[in-house]
Amino acid sequence: MSRLEQTVGRYRNLRCTAIADELPQLLAHAEANAASYLDFAEQLAEREQQVREHKRLDGNRRRARLPAGKRLEAFDYRHQTTITKRQVNALLDFGFIDNRQNLVFIGPPGVGKTHLAVGIADKALDAGYKVLFRNALELVEELEIAEMKGELKKKIAQLTRFDLLLIDELGYLPMSRQARYNLFQLVHAFYEYRSLILTTNKDFTDWGEFFHNDNVAVPIIDRVIHHSSIYMLGGESYRLKEKTAG
Template identity: 85%
Template sequence: MSLLERTATRYRGLRCSAIAAELPDLLARAEDNAMSYLAFADLLAEQEQHSRDHKRLAGNRKRAKLPADKRLEAFDYRHQTTITKRQVNALLDFGFIDNRENLVFIGPPGVGKTHLAIGIANKALDAGYKVLFRSALELVEELEIAEMKGELKKKLAQLTRFDLLVIDELGYLPMSRQARYNLFQLVHSFYEYRSLILTTNKDFTDWGEFFHNDNVAVPIIDRVIHHSNIFILGGESYRLKQKTTG
């Protein structure tokens, strides 16, 4: 075994796989540029750090389970005039995540709520935050299964490992009393600890009816609204317009 092979093996043993894989090229760059020992040591560290950051971001993106690759750059602000590009861009320093605040997008179907939620989630992933996307239906089912198994607390702990949870289409389908209680437990777990993005077709004044005037409605609304940025989106359905003009 050559010295190069032995050195690469040592790096792999130290779990520095990026250095091990690129060692011949890194050595060639060092020789071509007459690098000092310190500069070469920094180059090795930079290579490994870059590789680990890339793998971490790729892993975060896979775990996020975004349903589509919707980007803010493709959002049509000319059609959706009830929110401005400046308002959305102001969210992209992610102070709302750092400050454990929520975003709520309210409006009828097809006006861009989900596009905005996914677009912001994409940017958060690019910035290194851990994100999870769930439709309200998926989330309710997951919580119900966990509750039936006696593992609701464990499930909530798993969800709060994410910096940001996107709950899409809350309010489109009725929920059982147990589902409403489970949702309250989730919102309570996230309150002032992690951030939520909610998209819903229900104005808060209609949430009492949606929750069947259950006692859980008020505490859910209270925890969602507190520390929240709320956007009311109006206009006709963008999807419907595309169909009628296509």
Template identity: 80%
Template sequence: IGPPGVGKTHLAIGIGHKAVEAGYRVLFRNALDLVEELELAEMKGELKKKISQLAKHDLLIIDELGYLPMTRQARYNLFQLINSLYEYRSIILTTNKDFTCWGEFFHDDNVAVPIIDRIIHHSHIFMLGGESYRLKQKTAG
């Protein structure tokens, strides 16, 4: 969790690479792309199949969760995915939103609270701060 440009994605990818080197199956998805994949599968009546495919990975990295609002169906689909992976697979989420703001981008505390509950139950939360590396590079160059 942290503001844009502080290295959340970089850190998640690094952990993913180490997991692959250790023999784990890892999948990296931008949150928007993942939500669209789930919505398409749901429209085809294949949501359970898609979730089963995603659950074949030992680690799912979901990048940039909360940058854009989600439809009600997208929120439901994401909940179904996280609920299915909970207890059985590892998830890395990157977001610029503190948990207290998740009700805003989910537009529904009834969905946000159970997702947060499942995510934090067995988690290590890294709160990153500082200046954006991109802005530092821009002003230094």
């Protein structure tokens, strides 16, 4: 075994896989540029750090499970005039995540709520935050299964590991009393600890009806709207417009 192979093996044992994979090229580049020992050491550390950061961001993106095709750059502000590009761009410093605040997009189906929410979450991933997307129905089912197994607290603890949880289409379907209680436990766990983005077709004045006037409706609303930015979206449905245009 050559000395180079031995050195590569040592880096691999130290789990410096980027250096191990690229050491011959890094050595050649350093020799060609007459790099000092300190410059070469810095290049090794920088390359390892770059690759690790790329892998971390790539892993975060896979775990986020964002719907495809909803990049913020593709959002049509000419059609959705109830929110401006300036308002959305102001959110992209992600102070709302750092300050444990929520975003709520309210409006009828098809007006771009999910597109905006996913687009913002996508930019948060680029900025290094851990994000998770869940359709409200899927989330409710996951919480119910965990509750039946006696693992609700464990499930909620797993969800709070993410900096941002996007709950899409809350309010489209009724929930059982137990499901409403589970949702309250989740919202309570996130309150002033992690951030939520919610999309819903129901104004908060209608949430009592959605929750069947259950006592849990008020505390859920209270924890959602406190420290929240709320956006009311209107206009004609994108999907309806495309269908009628065809």
